Amino acid sequence: MNDAEFADVLAAVRHFVRTEVIPREEEIEESDAIPSDIRQAAADMGLFGYCLPEEYGGLGATLSEDAQLAFEFGYTTPAFRSMFGTNNGIAGQVLVSSGTAEQKQRWLPRLAQGGVSSFALTEAEAGSDPSGLTTRAVRDGDGYVITGVKRFITNAPLADLFVVFARTGAEARGAKGISVFLVEASADGVSVGPKDRKMGQAGAWTAEVVFDHVAVAASGLVGGQEGAGFGEAMKSLVRGRVHIAAVCVGMAERLLAESVAHARSSRQGGRPIGEFQLVQAMLAEIQTGAYAGRAMVTEAARAYDSGADRRIGPSAAKLFCSEMVGRAADLAVQIHGGLGYMHGVPAERMYRDARLFRIYEGTSEIQKLIIGRALVRDDG
């Protein structure tokens, strides 16, 4: 994709989000689902594979381009991006970075056309510290048999493919001996639990996934190499952090637009509330956070793409932007007064939706540990 082609994609996404998705946000919230015509349109625009390589049917976006698109996705319900987020991000990037030619050929074109992949890392006692995972892949002839339970897996109820992290080494704990496998959702022994009932982000689904003695051929071991799984998970999550930070910026910009519109139109004492300086101060705080976040994400993505920084920048951007949008949502509710506490008002919905960003793809505490550790070791 050259610059002109990317500009067209960006403009089309911006137009689609603002004219087709935003008007349907309440429908998505109430039905807890993305309407099939929106899903189809997203697939037709290439969004299921915009970060996958062009030779496999994707659009080949760089992380800087991904960030610009994610600013737009963030402007509407996060369920829209979540539908194809795992393909372009955490799950798909494992295949892009380490899959064999045969694995890429088999899966990437299918994902780019609208198939869905899920990243299955988290377990009950392996969230912030995935090195504690206990799912096992035991050698059986030429292949493996996988047994274990994953939880909170985004898109699991829709998935065609699970990118599954499992222990092949003898160690009971630790990063060593974790491998990553491609498991078809239709394989015998794979079962997906009921959709989780979440606080927010309605229309984006997560569920528990049980792998009960699932037979996987040796060709399902990513890269054909045992023991590389933990590194793969970390690499993929680093990239994902910049994307999530960009989504947070988009949401903060939307919260600002909703808040400014409300401040201009809602009146108290015969005057628009936007004329009160304490309301203006809240608007200024949202604006400043969003502006800082946009600059930070742009720089973090640039440094990631050039290879200059693939550690501190992504964590710093995710930490700052996810905390920033939480504060922006809180202020937006405050600006809306009692209305901000009512269902059907975007600020109320986004207040709940934003809370997740501080938790998944590494909590705020984990981002601080990554940044601090890199600084002290001076090898960031």
Ligand SMILES: Cc1cc2nc3c(=O)[nH]c(=O)nc-3n(C[C@H](O)[C@H](O)[C@H](O)COP(=O)(O)OP(=O)(O)OC[C@H]3O[C@@H](n4cnc5c(N)ncnc54)[C@H](O)[C@@H]3O)c2cc1C
């Ligand atoms: C909606 C949703 C979607 C998700 N999607 C996926 C997915 O697609 N695939 C997937 O694999 N996972 C997914 N997750 C899992 C998510 O990544 C984890 O929930 C997250 O990493 C936190 O892990 P945990 O829930 O086990 O919490 P814990 O790790 O138990 O954390 C609880 C608290 O302890 C703190 N804490 C933990 N360890 C430390 C430490 N060493 N130092 C300081 N504080 C610490 C945390 O910061 C947090 O405040 C999803 C989760 C949610 C809620």
